[in-house]
Amino acid sequence: MSVPTLLVLDDDPLPRLGRLTGRARVEHADATTLAERLPSADVLLVWDFTSTAVRDAWPGEGPRPRWVHTASAGVDHLMCPELADSDTVVTNARGVFDQPIAEYVAALVLTMAKDLPRTLELQREGVWRHRESQRVAGTRACVVGSGPIGRAIVAALKALGITTALVGRRSRTGIHGPDDLGRLMARADWVIAAAPLTDETRGMFDARRFGMMQPSARFINIGRGQLVVEQALVEALTKRWIAGAALDVFETEPLPPDSPLWHVPGLIVSPHMSGDTVGWRDELSAQFVEMYERWEAGRSLTNVVDKQRGYVPGH
């Protein structure tokens, strides 16, 4: 049996694939060479998960990888109709980011409740100004997205004494369906976007939805930028419809230096880092190597994405 060709859509630093030595012919590609190399690859590892090169380079018919793995939770950057309709299996990094992102959301919730951004501003000015801050225990959160990330966020917020509601694509035990979203957002102190980007979720947080929120409530997006109509959020903050927001993801990343989003009062901007804790790249590498070994042995893959829906279906 010939050694399979593993094509890596590059990023720096490279994945650690040493354990696959002799078991995979590792080749590398970037956006300019991907189209040329894809037909001869058995497996594609999308290590540069910020790239949309796969969508552009995917061959319509003819030879193509049998398996594509992306080192990310979302698959929105690589899915295209040709890939969705093909028999190529797509897997994702489900599991690696859950706990880090949940901690990050807890950090944002507490930071906003305790008014720490203002504290840091006053410190810079050398001004001692005592303020009252908020308890988080007893507040209400609405977490949108019922995958492992959303569920980890719920667990982290519950541990802080926050009452949580989880909203998914359809109603089931412990999870609200989309019909409940308006009612839940209207009474939430925290609305947290953790859904995958799909046709159903694109732009779901718009002026109408922000208008439903309480003036004291805050919005957090750690999912995908396109879940949010950014201009509507800016207006909701500017007009004080809501009290604050934190975005870790954006329609355009990196956020351009001249974006007005950098300087909206009450908005915390972070550079898509919520899941990226020390060692995350090693975890992503280890996860892929383990999956490769399953694939090599002819065992069924885990984390298989429903390519029509755009995520790994849960229970």
Add this chain to the structure above:
Amino acid sequence: MSVPTLLVLDDDPLPRLGRLTGRARVEHADATTLAERLPSADVLLVWDFTSTAVRDAWPGEGPRPRWVHTASAGVDHLMCPELADSDTVVTNARGVFDQPIAEYVAALVLTMAKDLPRTLELQREGVWRHRESQRVAGTRACVVGSGPIGRAIVAALKALGITTALVGRRSRTGIHGPDDLGRLMARADWVIAAAPLTDETRGMFDARRFGMMQPSARFINIGRGQLVVEQALVEALTKRWIAGAALDVFETEPLPPDSPLWHVPGLIVSPHMSGDTVGWRDELSAQFVEMYERWEAGRSLTNVVDKQRGYVPGH
């Protein structure tokens, strides 16, 4: 029976004592009038807990209040040998601040782990710079002070998956004695000062103790400023003996505008607000009214301070 005189060492806004109408003759004093009015008071409510006026005005012999209550957890601002040696009962606001302070410490720990102060700096500059941040789950915290505040901090940090050690004045079940402090600080990722200010704890966090900490570790003080030798902390931060610190309390409060502490790299300065969540003054008022009713009925008071030790002894 005559109506007891309740003297309030003022602060703005005043306590809500409406329920005591007709049951206490409420008089007010400030630092300049306290000495004159103390002898005729039955009860003193130290509502302005930042004031050291009691220490200065306390009558050596002769008439004095039978009961002094302070609307604070610490009693260091009012204790003096004459008060300690008298038969006047001193009570504190034990219980009101535990959960708010625990949330505040959780906020600081997560803020530092997720590098949020740097994120806010980069946002101000409009710079997108992805960094790796730290998981808090699996890290180790050493909480110094085994009263209700220290124990609430331990519970909050445990809920985040942090391994905790609690250090008190003496070793007992679940609590380490002072002999273990060096060893515990040496392996902690987070050292949190939550002890009362007493002769034993004054200046306990000094150059020697900061020198024991790991270079990656961080120090948080929400107890009393005088627990820390501030100059030693500044040096520890400047020389990178430790990775960061957050102070909510200071030797001198308010921190003077020209204090170098405002601008030490890696140090978060907040204005003694960790326990002060919305409604805190109402809670302090309600707690005092309830205690007054016990006192009025001749029942034994709760939260009685051991005046020699300087805090309410635990189990």
